[in-house]
Amino acid sequence: MKMTLRWFGSKYDTVTLEQIRQIPGCVGVITTLYDAKPGEVWSREAIRVMKEEVEAAGLEVSGIESVNIHDDIKIGLPTRDKYIANYIETLENLGKEGIDLVCYNFMPVFDWTRSDLAKERPDGSTVLSYDQELIDRIDPTRMFEEMDANSNGFPLPGWEPERLARIKELFEMYKGVDEEKLFENLIYFLKAIMPTCEKYGVKMAIHMDDPAWSVFGLPRIINNKKNIQRMLDAVPVVNNGLTLCTGSLGSDPNNDIPDIIRSFKGRVHFGHVRNLIHYGPGKFDEAAHLSSDGSLDMYEIMKAFYDIGMEGPIRPDHGRMIWGEKAMPGYGLYDRALGATYLNGIWEAIDKADKK
Numbered sequence: 001m002k003m004t005l006r007w008f009g010s011k012y013d014t015v016t017l018e019q020i021r022q023i024p025g026c027v028g029v030i031t032t033l034y035d036a037k038p039g040e041v042w043s044r045e046a047i048r049v050m051k052e053e054v055e056a057a058g059l060e061v062s063g064i065e066s067v068n069i070h071d072d073i074k075i076g077l078p079t080r081d082k083y084i085a086n087y088i089e090t091l092e093n094l095g096k097e098g099i100d101l102v103c104y105n106f107m108p109v110f111d112w113t114r115s116d117l118a119k120e121r122p123d124g125s126t127v128l129s130y131d132q133e134l135i136d137r138i139d140p141t142r143m144f145e146e147m148d149a150n151s152n153g154f155p156l157p158g159w160e161p162e163r164l165a166r167i168k169e170l171f172e173m174y175k176g177v178d179e180e181k182l183f184e185n186l187i188y189f190l191k192a193i194m195p196t197c198e199k200y201g202v203k204m205a206i207h208m209d210d211p212a213w214s215v216f217g218l219p220r221i222i223n224n225k226k227n228i229q230r231m232l233d234a235v236p237v238v239n240n241g242l243t244l245c246t247g248s249l250g251s252d253p254n255n256d257i258p259d260i261i262r263s264f265k266g267r268v269h270f271g272h273v274r275n276l277i278h279y280g281p282g283k284f285d286e287a288a289h290l291s292s293d294g295s296l297d298m299y300e301i302m303k304a305f306y307d308i309g310m311e312g313p314i315r316p317d318h319g320r321m322i323w324g325e326k327a328m329p330g331y332g333l334y335d336r337a338l339g340a341t342y343l344n345g346i347w348e349a350i351d352k353a354d355k356k
């Protein structure tokens with residue numbers, strides 16, 4: 001396991017590489033070209049500049065999150081082949097620069113969805129939270145404005161304003177795309193890119209759908225053990241793997257996360273580890289990473305990663321906003337640093353107990 005932190009680049013992040021470097025045990029960042037639009041080719045030059053900046057700070061680029069997928073690929077339009085060719089070029093350029101992990105998601109229209117980006121918890125910290133009842137009252141085409149108004153002025157990952165300005169049109173375009181169709185389109189994409197991934201040693205790691213059920217009638221296909229298994233079996237290549245996100249899978253209490261991690265040994269390339277607290281069906285708050293602050297057992301989760309011999313990066317996922325920090329919701333320094341330290345502590349304890 002390699003402990004890492006997500007970083008959006010010096011132009012966009014309130015957290016600096018120097019700060020990340022001082023988190024004990026943190027060896028790298030998971031980063032991106034935050035201003036690249038879905039469908040664009042990432043030039044080798046831009047990737048190299050990003051890499052050099054990270055390395056100059058004494059860290060490594062442990063992976064990319066995300067190279068986003070153009071909607072035409074998810075919808076399955078004839079133009080998808082052009083965007084897949086661009087994606088392949090980006091993968092080649094990443095591979096040539098020695099970057100071997102790409103996180104992405106295959107959710108229609110919205111990346112993750114929340115009903116509140118700054119819900120106050122009893123200790124005064126604020127967290128992202130989800131309440132299906134509140135979501136049901138929101139007009140999906142106004143969702144972007146709702147999120148944008150609450151993002152502390154930061155552009156939110158996966159919520160590209162240009163794309164979401166066309167949101168009504170996007171919903172129209174996804175009309176014929178049910179779960180089967182979306183699944184087929186994912187497999188079409190994966191089959192097209194896998195030869196390049198194998199050639200350059202790039203591991204693709206699909207992020208779990210968040211939340212793990214259909215929102216606004218949009219299909220969900222990466223949300224439980226059965227569906228994930230189906231996707232891995234359809235393209236049975238090691239480079240076709242997972243970003244095991246505990247907070248996303250854990251939004252549905254029926255998902256047994258340690259069991260899912262163990263079942264997909266060898267295909268889990270990246271871990272997002274965070275905790276949340278369930279209040280009832282379709283209702284949860286994000287919590288501190290500590291097990292007792294939420295509903296997930298973080299020891300059992302880290303033990304499962306340990307038992308599968310996890311070698312890839314793990315990062316604390318969304319942190320709470322604490323100590324007066326102003327940052328992109330979920331992506332401040334303080335609580336994620338606490339999370340990383342806590343997860344490192346669990347790992348050390350598991351490792352020492354194992355070696356006794």
Ligand SMILES: O=C(O)[C@@H](O)[C@@H](O)[C@H](O)[C@H](O)CO
Nearest residue numbers: 066103104105111112158207
């Ligand atoms: O919730 C988050 O902030 C992330 O885990 C996702 O946005 C994730 O980066 C994407 O789904 C991966 O493409």
Ligand SMILES: [Fe+2]
Nearest residue numbers: 245248272317
């Ligand atoms: Fe995640």
